[in-house]
Amino acid sequence: MLNATASPRSLWILTDGKAGDVAQCVGVADTLNLPHEMRTVSPKPPYSWWMPFGPFPPADREDQPGSPIAPPFPDIAVASGRRAAAYLRRLKKASKGKTFTVFLKDPRSGTDAADLIWVPEHDPLRGENVLVTPTSPHKFSAARLAELKAELVPQIDDLPQPRVAVLVGGNSRHHTFTENDQTRFLDGLRETAEQDGTHFLITASRRTPELLVDGIKSLVRNGGHFFWDGTGNNPYGHFLAKSDAIIATADSTNMIGEAAATGKPIHVFHPSGGHAKITRFLGTLEDMGCVHPFPGPLKTTTYDPIDATPVIAERILADYRALHQTGQISQGG
Numbered sequence: 001m002l003n004a005t006a007s008p009r010s011l012w013i014l015t016d017g018k019a020g021d022v023a024q025c026v027g028v029a030d031t032l033n034l035p036h037e038m039r040t041v042s043p044k045p046p047y048s049w050w051m052p053f054g055p056f057p058p059a060d061r062e063d064q065p066g067s068p069i070a071p072p073f074p075d076i077a078v079a080s081g082r083r084a085a086a087y088l089r090r091l092k093k094a095s096k097g098k099t100f101t102v103f104l105k106d107p108r109s110g111t112d113a114a115d116l117i118w119v120p121e122h123d124p125l126r127g128e129n130v131l132v133t134p135t136s137p138h139k140f141s142a143a144r145l146a147e148l149k150a151e152l153v154p155q156i157d158d159l160p161q162p163r164v165a166v167l168v169g170g171n172s173r174h175h176t177f178t179e180n181d182q183t184r185f186l187d188g189l190r191e192t193a194e195q196d197g198t199h200f201l202i203t204a205s206r207r208t209p210e211l212l213v214d215g216i217k218s219l220v221r222n223g224g225h226f227f228w229d230g231t232g233n234n235p236y237g238h239f240l241a242k243s244d245a246i247i248a249t250a251d252s253t254n255m256i257g258e259a260a261a262t263g264k265p266i267h268v269f270h271p272s273g274g275h276a277k278i279t280r281f282l283g284t285l286e287d288m289g290c291v292h293p294f295p296g297p298l299k300t301t302t303y304d305p306i307d308a309t310p311v312i313a314e315r316i317l318a319d320y321r322a323l324h325q326t327g328q329i330s331q332g333g
Helices: 018-032 083-095 142-152 179-196 210-221 237-242 253-259 276-287 307-325
Strands: 011-015 036-040 076-080 099-103 117-120 128-135 163-167 198-201 227-229 245-249 266-269 291-294
Touching: 011 018, 018 036, 018 076, 018 099, 018 253, 018 307, 076 083, 076 307, 083 128, 083 253, 099 307, 128 227, 128 307, 142 237, 142 307, 163 237, 163 253, 179 210, 198 210, 198 237, 210 227, 245 253, 253 266, 253 276, 276 291
Parallel strands: 011 036, 011 076, 076 099, 099 117, 117 128, 163 198, 163 245, 198 227, 245 266, 266 291
Antiparallel strands: none
């Protein structure tokens, strides 16, 4: 039986502030049910250029005023992002190994970058301390989705069913929404609305082309749909919880992974471009019966929700306690 003293009591989140990295780390911290402290790293050139391999910035060392890794050190540190990888390594050394370190995604510096590394299945990194899952961690646990579903949101609740969440990304390093893609996507939405009597809950991204946003607004003006224009509270979580199905664009694996936590059918639109890793990711979810093509008929088949977050949290606790019991780490680092 595990000793109660093996339970961690403090946690840091180390990122450079990118929203996607922060969301994944917060999702894990919340699932661990630990109080967590945000530590944002912002190395200056030339050190930022060399990370995670180059020398560590002298001004950010743990003994310097204002350092993002100044003690007292936490029991657990969860980090994500190339720059944060260097700080996580420095933290491990500064705490004399007492802080259990976790890195989300490939740190690009090998498996010794942290005590535990999580990667999605479509990334090639493997090792004894590497945990692999089909989808990414996020903030939408089953309990949170149930809470969101129960909350009253008149703009959503007043729409008849079926209601379909439409999660629109945009141009990225690997994908481009050409004018033809935008037309194809909008035509697919119109056809779905006309044939299936569907009511859309639509959210766009900062990366969404302006022309596509204009087309979405035109569609919504016909009535029977809700487009979040960026003002007021973000209803993204409510869209996931209250929809009957989901349409998502293929440029964001995080967005599709969050959708998979609902157990609802996901219809994926492919803009121009792509990447082998994204193709593998979507192929895995297709084999699991989660994703379907869009444009195309809306599916009603469900599946067991896929949520990597509790899997990651359980592995963190198991590994932390194992190292604690062998004396390799101790609390109050």
